[in-house]
Amino acid sequence: MMVEHTPWLLTAVPLLMAAFAMLSARLAPYLASVSTLICGTLLLQALEPLSQETIIHTLGGHAAPLGIELYLDRLSWMMLALTWLGGALCSLYAFFWFRSTGHAGVAGFWPLWLGLIGGMNALFVSGDLFNLYVALEVIGICAVSLAALAQSREAIRAATNYLLATYAASLAYLFGVGILYGLYGTMDWRLLATLAQPEAPALLAAGLMIAALAIKAALFPLHFWLPSAHATALPPVSAILSALAIKGAFYLLARLYIQLEMPGSLPALLLGYLGAAAILYGGYQALMAHNIKRIIAYSTVAQSGYFFLIFAIGGAMAWQGGFLQLYSHIIAKATLFFAVGNLALAAGSVTLEGIKGVARAAPLTLFGAAMAALSIAGLPPSGGFLAKWLLLQSAIEGGAWHFVAVLAIGGLLSAAYLFKIFRYALIEQPEKRFNDPGVWLGWVVLLGGFISLLFGFVGGQSVAWFDLSALSLGGAS
Amino acid sequence: MSLFWLFALSGSGLFILGLLATAFRTRALEKLIALNIAGSGVFLFFVALAGRSDPPDPVLQAMVLTGIVVSVALTGLGALLIRRQMTEGGGDDG
Structure with missing residues (x-):
């Protein structure tokens, strides 16, 4: 009532x-x-x-x-x-x-x-x-x-x-x-x-x-x-x-x-192509950045590009993929920014050079961030993987090979820029001293990373729940 | 040309000029003032629309009032941020 x-x-x-x-x-x-x-x-x-x-x-x-x-x-x-x-x-x-x-x-x-x-x-x-x-x-x-x-x-x-x-x-x-x-x-x-x-x-x-x-x-x-x-x-x-x-x-x-x-209309296609450009540009800028906060911020530009792809690809499967990407990004990106915040507290710096060896001081944070990174890079088992998989499948079904190429390159770019952060954090620096970011901050990152992975298992059912057949989405399927 | 078109077109013109100035001016304060001019253009357009009927459409007038409130809030916040930029010599970590 x-x-x-x-x-x-x-x-x-x-x-x-x-x-x-x-x-x-x-x-x-x-x-x-x-x-x-x-x-x-x-x-x-x-x-x-x-x-x-x-x-x-x-x-x-x-x-x-x-x-x-x-x-x-x-x-x-x-x-x-x-x-x-x-x-x-x-x-x-x-x-x-x-x-x-x-x-x-x-x-x-x-x-x-x-x-x-x-x-x-x-x-x-x-x-x-x-x-x-x-x-x-x-x-x-x-x-x-x-x-x-x-x-x-x-x-x-x-x-x-x-x-x-x-x-x-x-x-x-x-x-x-x-x-x-x-x-x-x-x-x-x-x-x-x-x-x-x-x-x-x-x-x-x-x-x-x-x-x-x-x-x-x-x-x-x-x-x-x-x-x-x-x-x-x-x-x-x-x-x-x-x-x-x-x-x-x-x-x-x-x-x-x-x-x-709007399916198939010029503005919809334009939004889709700009989304594709965002994936490539954001990924490239993230790869070139030295400030880890900037890497994650450019990653947002790239990851937002995926949502816009659905306007150009169209069809229920692309929409499910696009919205699952949106939901996964909410959790995974929040988790990554938490992790970056913890690393900054521990190392007192947000540059790649500055966080060298920080893994020793923040193991929980790094572990949680790794789970969220799987989702951003589109690796299984994560919500991001399922989302990008749905987008890829609908692009292949619609014969949109240029989008297939963008999705593949975008995935490689995100894996590369995220790997860079982990590589620097894991370089052994025995003589370097770090602050302790506190155990609670680490646990929140771990929780976020865990939810990111969970989306890979329950995400499919949850996006199928909203009634996409009632909406006019265009596309091949 | 009717009174409606006179006001509607001047409103649109102010909006476009304001946006152009926002894009091409370099100083933040000038951009903020240009946006206020663009905003006045939008409000003028709304009032022109409202004036097409007699008595004037109250929904559009209410929308202009809301728009002005939002505009004042954004301008105030913008002015505060710009003043902070001018007076403070930097701060702690980001």
Whole structure:
């Protein structure tokens, strides 16, 4: 009976906790735990009704086109659940990281992080283009502020560039929404899907919105703001930004693709080819970098490219692969950034030279990172392997040999740049002294790595669960 | 040319000019101001759309208000970050 309230509660609870967290920095981690527990319960409760129908909540009792309706379907649920899982891991890591370093950023961290969760949850249940704009802005403002918490000159500069990019993107998105409202008199995207015609102003609006979301999702070549922002932030923040914050924009692009029935269209193909370019470019840059945080940040550019491949390949199998890749990336990338944070604490440096021999001081961390690295490099048994396998198979079935080549080269590149980190960490340095990053921080990495591997076993069933046959996905199969 | 097109086209023009300046100016403060100009263009476009009916469409006006709030928040945050960049000589580890 509670279940029709789930969509708005998922936003309201984290935002309320964010407000309280601002009052007391000491209580903030407990408020975050309460928020995590409540959201987890709400999501579990929604699971059963969702196997029959979409949960719709009409805010204030006003129906569309004027009112705002919230939709919770299986695709939304999967996004919410994975954000919840990745978010819980990030909260756990952040708690231990701030406790062991005593960094002053802790006062701002919890309210902003809870605000970001609220924004992401709002995004996944909104069915209204303007509501989505507000959700995107909540995410953007919280993400920029989190990136700036590191306080260093580089971090502030990177956060400024992040802000300018996200500001420009939000204006383009808003302009697109305005044009669509002017044409069709509604912002509810289910209504828009039935009303929209392929006429010039509507296409211009779609183009503006797609470009805006591509900036926010850091699709090559609009990724320019990402590597510095993600590489200079505090370790828990890097994990949050890379694993979660960029996923909202991608999810929206996927929704637009489904609702506007874009399969085979020029913008869809363009997004796919840019994704392929991102895999190669991001992989190459990661391989060339010497700063391990930068390696992992460029890895995000490359790994995000895989999601975009589904727009060009099409078909249910590619979509399952693409979303499984998204889910695996949330966990694996968060884990890798945790690991990098631990290595930096142990070695006092984030360069490859600096972490030489650090394996002795952080064995748990390195073991957990190795499990997450399997997923990023697409090696079995991991979620990343299954995802890339599905993408590869659908590319072969569709005869898209150029994508097969990109997937193969991308896999080799990611294996190479990740191997580089392990190779340096394992070089014996008997005379070098390291700090102890603390056992808890190591255990969180191990937990993340374990979940990454687990996805290789349960990922297949979970992505098959959301009803892809009901969506229009195009493609050969 | 009707009043709607006059406002809609000037709004679009401001939006494009603002974005171009954001792309080609080098200093962060100039970029931030350019984005504000682009934002005013978007709001002008919205108000032009609202003015097509009599009385004006309240939904669009509400959207402009929300847009302005978001814009003020982003500008404030941006100004703060830029000032931090100018005054502080660097800090601790990243």
